[in-house]
Amino acid sequence: MSDQIEDRLKKLIVDTLALEDVDPASIETDAPLFGEGLGLDSIDALELALAIHKDFGVRTKENDEKNREYYYSVASLAQFIRDKQAEAAAADPA
Amino acid sequence: MPQDRQHDRFGALKRAIRQCNVVITVGLYTASMPFAYGMFAVLCFLWRKDERRRAQRLQRVTAFAYRSMHRWLTWLRITRFDHRQPLSGLPSGPCVVIANHPTLMDITSITAVLGSGTTVVKPALYRRRMIGPLLVGAGHVEGPGADPISTGRVVDEVVRRLAWGMPAIIFPEGTRSPPGGFQRFGRLAFEVACRARVPLVSLTVRCEPVYLSKEVPLFRPAHPTPRLGLGVLAVDDPAVVDHDSRRLRQLAEERYHSWLRELVPPSDRAYDPAAEEPECQIRSKTV
Numbered sequence: 001m002s003d004q005i006e007d008r009l010k011k012l013i014v015d016t017l018a019l020e021d022v023d024p025a026s027i028e029t030d031a032p033l034f035g036e037g038l039g040l041d042s043i044d045a046l047e048l049a050l051a052i053h054k055d056f057g058v059r060t061k062e063n064d065e066k067n068r069e070y071y072y073s074v075a076s077l078a079q080f081i082r083d084k085q086a087e088a089a090a091a092d093p094a
Numbered sequence: 095m096p097q098d099r100q101h102d103r104f105g106a107l108k109r110a111i112r113q114c115n116v117v118i119t120v121g122l123y124t125a126s127m128p129f130a131y132g133m134f135a136v137l138c139f140l141w142r143k144d145e146r147r148r149a150q151r152l153q154r155v156t157a158f159a160y161r162s163m164h165r166w167l168t169w170l171r172i173t174r175f176d177h178r179q180p181l182s183g184l185p186s187g188p189c190v191v192i193a194n195h196p197t198l199m200d201i202t203s204i205t206a207v208l209g210s211g212t213t214v215v216k217p218a219l220y221r222r223r224m225i226g227p228l229l230v231g232a233g234h235v236e237g238p239g240a241d242p243i244s245t246g247r248v249v250d251e252v253v254r255r256l257a258w259g260m261p262a263i264i265f266p267e268g269t270r271s272p273p274g275g276f277q278r279f280g281r282l283a284f285e286v287a288c289r290a291r292v293p294l295v296s297l298t299v300r301c302e303p304v305y306l307s308k309e310v311p312l313f314r315p316a317h318p319t320p321r322l323g324l325g326v327l328a329v330d331d332p333a334v335v336d337h338d339s340r341r342l343r344q345l346a347e348e349r350y351h352s353w354l355r356e357l358v359p360p361s362d363r364a365y366d367p368a369a370e371e372p373e374c375q376i377r378s379k380t381v
Binding site: 018034041042043044045046049060061062063064065067068071 | 238240241242243244245246247249280281282285339340
């Protein structure tokens with residue numbers, strides 16, 4: 001289950017950002033997504049946030065100081081999604 | 095050689111005079127700052143009814159101030175810049191203007207020539223209690239800062255300013271260019287041009303010898319007198335790249351790198367990764 005989110009995220013990154021030369025399996029789970037890692041930029045982060053909202057139902061708040069941490073790597077992003085989904089499940093047990 | 099020695103002596107003398115002129119200028123500007131600040135704040139308050147008109151008027155005031163500043167600097171031979179130099183091919187309507195960023199004077203010179211322009215300001219400066227309200231009044235936009243998601247707000251705000259009819263001036267490197275090279279271009283300016291469907295104007299800024307770069311500070315003026323010049327490298331319609339900001343960035347970045355290759359001898363060039371990549375296949379259309 002836990003690896004599923006990571007795998008889905010990798011595929012989502014490649015599809016959403018149209019990274020034609022990148023195989024989702026080649027994205028390292030702990031490698032940085034921005035800068036020297038996958039080389040994504042802030043506009044990519046924005047597109048990714050919209051795609052995550054659409055696919056996982058998790059909304060990324062604007063001006064949240066932790067966004068940089070959440071979007072650091074596939075692993076941190078998957079943890080962010082898991083936490084938000086758990087929060088939503090706790091708030092609405094039905 | 096005695097002639098060389100004489101030349102050196104005059105050079106040292108000129109440099110010392112220029113240094114004195116810089117000190118005088120900084121002193122005068124510091125002394126007149128409260129008055130200028132007060133005037134700007136009063137205008138900002140008086141024109142508060144219409145956000146768009148206030149921004150347009152205050153930007154014209156800013157451009158006038160920058161023109162006066164450059165006239166003063168030219169008169170004192172601290173730098174040479176003529177804001178009346180023609181920039182051929184500039185679109186008459188709103189557009190996104192990008193430029194390399196070799197000196198702190200590029201924003202003042204570009205605004206002086208364009209006559210207006212909204213810019214993206216660093217959050218630390220934008221949130222200063224004294225300066226922030228004036229930047230808001232003049233229609234400038236707070237930058238995204240550390241949060242990558244807030245870029246969406248910045249894009250929307252700049253697109254809104256373009257709809258007001260003013261150009262947006264954005265330095266895609268985000269910080270000053272290293273000597274003889276470029277930082278990697280961010281995508282904000284290109285995304286804005288694609289979303290607003292306005293032309294992208296690529297300007298070149300040259301300051302020779304370089305002054306007010308990270309290496310040459312204010313109180314160490316360059317010798318001989320730095321000459322500041324602007325040029326239009328290209329005007330691109332985002333439709334040519336199907337409003338794809340990635341392709342538009344690639345196009346612009348490669349164009350700047352090839353401009354630099356023609357300008358700077360290989361020995362003086364900073365490491366340029368783009369020079370090792372194959373040429374871009376995208377064709378541009380001048381609008």
